[in-house]
Amino acid sequence: MHLLTRQRITNAMIITTLLGMSLGAVGCDVAGIVGYVIAGPSKENVLAQYRGLENAHFAVLVSSDENVLFQSPEAPSAICTAVTRHLASNVPGAIAISPRKMVKFQEENPYWITTPYDRLLEKINVEKLVIIDVVQYQIHEKGNANVWRGTAIANVSVAQRSDSNTLSFSKIVKATYPVGSSIGSVNADEQLFRFALLQNLTSIIGHLFYDYQIIHE
Numbered sequence: 001m002h003l004l005t006r007q008r009i010t011n012a013m014i015i016t017t018l019l020g021m022s023l024g025a026v027g028c029d030v031a032g033i034v035g036y037v038i039a040g041p042s043k044e045n046v047l048a049q050y051r052g053l054e055n056a057h058f059a060v061l062v063s064s065d066e067n068v069l070f071q072s073p074e075a076p077s078a079i080c081t082a083v084t085r086h087l088a089s090n091v092p093g094a095i096a097i098s099p100r101k102m103v104k105f106q107e108e109n110p111y112w113i114t115t116p117y118d119r120l121l122e123k124i125n126v127e128k129l130v131i132i133d134v135v136q137y138q139i140h141e142k143g144n145a146n147v148w149r150g151t152a153i154a155n156v157s158v159a160q161r162s163d164s165n166t167l168s169f170s171k172i173v174k175a176t177y178p179v180g181s182s183i184g185s186v187n188a189d190e191q192l193f194r195f196a197l198l199q200n201l202t203s204i205i206g207h208l209f210y211d212y213q214i215i216h217e
Contacts, residue, residue: 044214046207050158050169053209055093058128059102060084061120063113068137072194075137077103079154082202083132091210097126117159117167129159132205139193141184149184150177150197156205171208175201 060083062076069076081099088096105124106112112120121129133155141147151174158169177197178185 042216044216046212046214048210049171049208051209052158052160052168053087053091053094053128053130056127057095057097058087058130059097059124059126060087060099060130060132061102061106061112062132062134064134064137068134072137072139074194075134075198076106078198079132079134079201082198083130083205086202086206087130087209090206097124117163117165118161121159121161127161131157131159133157137197139190139197144184147184147186148188148193150193150200151175152197152201154201154205156208169208173201173204173208175204 060080062080062083064076077099080102084096084099084102088094102124109115115123117129121127134152135155136151136153138152139148139150141149153172153174156169156171156173157167159165160168162168175197177193177200179200
């Protein structure tokens, strides 16, 4: 047997032995790493919590209190636009009324929030209404205007004609930026920071209405 061939066989045996020892010593950790290398990151399918927007004609209305408007006056119209476009793009068969029309409707009907759902649905002429009540929307850490830390909390509801004045779905959602961090930032571009928070809130709201995947790295 040639020396080079013998050396290759010996090297292969050493690698195999070391791998076996590693698996025996740390078990699932090494196996998990090997599995990750072979199959890639794992994927988790998350089902929609409300499917009623599929193949439906819908509109989005956004309400907020004076505190939200004081801190982020652009938030209601920005949320209406972003969520409407996101849902129309991702929910199968969903057809949306232009967010610009809905913002104008709210400006022309400042007391729309007191109108019964069935009358709103009839007046706007849609099958479903996605109503987003924003209760908190801030881009700074509470009590500290020098630290950037975004938080948005909203109650997302759906009204439909078949349910008269009873909501068919309601869910409180919370978005943050940076995501999953309890520490804010002292340096940030305000426009980009607001955009990032809006995108996170839009995604969280959108995921209520269609199936999606989470990729675990």
